[in-house]
Amino acid sequence: MFRKSDSFLAPVKAETTPAGVYDLYPAFEIGEQIFDRIEALAERIAAHKCVVIDGYEGVLWDKFIGALTAALESLGRKVTCLPVSRALKPEAEIDSLIAPFMGDKDSIFGRMTDLLLIDFFDRAALKELEPDAAADITLLYGCGAALAGWEAPLIYVDLPKNELQFRMAAGSAFNLGTTRRLDGRESYKRCYFIDWPILDGWKGTLIPRIDWIVDEQRIDVWTFMSGEALREGLRRMSRSSFRVRPWFAPGVWGGTYLRDHIRGLNREAPNMAWSYELMALENGIMFRHDGILLEVSFSMLMSYAYRDVLGHCAEDFKEDFPIRFDFLDTVEGGNLSIQCHPRPEYIRSRFGKPYTQDETYYILRATPEAHVYLGFQQGVQKAPFAAALEESQRTGEAIDIERYVQCFPAHKHDLFLIPNGTIHASGAGNLVLEISSAPYIFTFKMYDWVRLDIDGRPRPINIEHGLNNVRFERNGRVVTDTLISRPSVMKTTDDYVQEHLPTHPDHFYDVHRFHLHAGRSLHIATENRCHVWMIVEGSSAEVETADGRRVRYNYLETFIIPAAASSYTVHNTSDGELILVKAFVKDTYQL
Known part of the structure; x- marks a missing residue:
């Protein structure tokens, strides 16, 4: 068992849900091809003398590299596989390195690290990693492989954080720099305060160099696309509407509404307490072409285009x-x-x-x-x-x-x-x-x-x-x-009523609510601000952005309009009135 969860693994292909039905696997359509055969990846790298394969923690490297090696060997290539983990510092040294950020042993809280990925490696040992002259192709692989500085094509293997946590719960994945299974709370603390800030930052620096991006969450089918397609997809997403991929989790106080009303959730789960609708650190974003899905972390979009996404508050929040x-x-x-x-x-x-x-x-x-x-x-x-x-x-x-x-x-x-x-x-x-x-x-x-x-x-x-x-x-x-918001009407037209739901002065964000009448539309300029929306009453709406995309969003779905979208129109395509809420960073925000 490589994962432990009541949630189902994301499919390779997913059909679009009908109007009004919550979509568990929202994806951004792209024009570039997404592949679902490891043999296709092998064909694209087979002519190179060496290839660097970096990736996130939790990747099941033996499985992935084994399949890629078999595909290369079927093409007649002699392959040497070289794990970058050989250059990691000893676990005891890494434990000492991270200790200042782990907080008290019996506490669930640590302190955000300022370490870098290179700090986990022996620099001299990294320099000693060299291609095998006797092999047709050497694969240098593992989390941090690009630190070795090889001049070679770069593959990045990404893993959604929900699947990482499911693997850690099953004991098939481990924290950065260790091969031992940790207590679940200690493991998550290490992820939140140390591993994820380091690895998300490192991944962000690699985006311009990536030749191929791989989604590794399914251990027998790996979807991938070119780095050019990834960057173009991120660029287009930062100027249009999109959803992140949500995920769900049970809890001791959890209820049954989400479990019983969202199609595709596991009805055998005890409950679904949380839905991570938009929790940027833990969500992914999905791309789709010809029905095939590929997921990368939301942090990739923020690393690549945070100014386009956030607009007026970008330099304060940056990639967060x-x-x-x-x-x-x-x-x-x-x-x-x-x-x-x-x-x-x-x-x-x-x-x-x-x-x-x-x-x-x-x-x-x-x-x-x-x-x-x-x-x-x-x-x-x-x-x-x-x-x-x-x-x-x-x-x-x-x-x-x-x-x-x-x-x-x-x-x-x-x-x-x-x-x-x-x-x-x-x-x-x-x-x-x-x-x-x-x-x-x-x-x-x-x-x-x-x-x-x-x-x-x-x-x-x-x-x-x-x-x-x-x-x-x-x-x-x-x-x-x-502490109880009292709505007031801001604007009334033939098409909609706009309300202000005031937040507290301590909140740096504000909330507006719209009652959009049946068959009517609402046009909004972003004015260099990012808007986060949800349909809270009614069936569905279609959002048309300045780039010509028109996408349907359904009841309870969260969608984002980046600042760089410039303007957009929300069309009520339901039979009755829609109620939507919009959250955004205030003009006069303070942190």
Whole structure:
């Protein structure tokens, strides 16, 4: 078993879904050919004396290189395979190298690294890696192979981060610089704070040099295309509308709405708590030609064209896409933990992130009993609240949390504001669209209903971090006055009504909502700003961009309009009214 997950592996080919039906495998159509035969790749490199094959962590190199070698040998070529891992520093040395970024051993938090991939390698050993003069072709392969500096064609083998995590869970893939299986939480911490920043940065530097790009997520069919096709696809995507490829995960509080209503999800899964709709660090983007799919990381697009994507805020965020969309499903599920997120100075000084995790909850579905926990009750003080949390943690006894935290009924299309330091949680019975700034793991769980995680282990509780950041002044009427958005009409036409859903001053992004009447259209200029959209009521719309592309998007699908798209038109192709929300970075944003 090379992967452990309730989610299905992406197909080599996927049909377009009907109007109104959520598409699990959204892809950007390109005119260049995508291949699905390893023999075709062998044919294109067979004449070269040596080839460099770099790639992401988690690639099953033995399988891929074995298949490529067999294909080359069938063409009569004598092949030598040389793993770049021979030049890695010893594991103990790498462990010492990364230790300053791993945080406390029992903590899920580390610190963002400033290491580079070359730091994991012995430079002298890299120089000693040389082609085999007796072979017809030498394949230098592995994560970091291009560091050896060979003058040779470059293949890059990419792997989506969801599949990497599924492989790590199965024990078939390992973190950068180690061949031992780590505890799941330690492995993810190492990915988030060390491996991914290093490897995404390295991959970005290679984009101009790539001759062939390979999608390795399926271990018996590898799709690939030329580097020229990749770069042209990224260039076109940065000027048009697109979706990232979403993925889903269960959780201890997870619900059933997503699992039961999105076609193609595993109905045998216990639940689907999250959907990673737009979590830039973990999503991929798919290209399609003649039905064949090829996925690369979203980081590739941001590395290649972040200025075109982000526009006015590009030089502050650079390759870090600033806005996050994800689903939290508690329909027939449970409450999230009572939690808060770090203040800006705390996340910078403790974890090395340049800006913090400011959130909102947009309610997409709500049962009659649905609720949201938000802000403190009037007059709650730090000492008694801390004592109650610590006593519950020590004894395992439940807390009457509503003595301390306010609970509000949740209704469809409500927007709750959760700037940093705000105590909060989604209660049971909601399908939440979480519109947020990009950071997403800095959740300080302060109370978790005295339950175990989905893996049967205690969930990490961060009472000290939480108390260092939670804002007790957000209590009583202050919460209802400042943390529940009150829509106002901005514009009314024969075609649509535009509303402003104000966010908190701490949020660097804002939210608009559009009611687009049946058969009508909405034309918008980007004005050098990136817009993130979702259809939150109705069936589907078609988005026409200035480059002539016209693409359909369906209910609950998130789509992005890059700043460089210049202008676009949203056509309501449904029978009735559409409701859409748009998020964007404010003109007067501050980090």
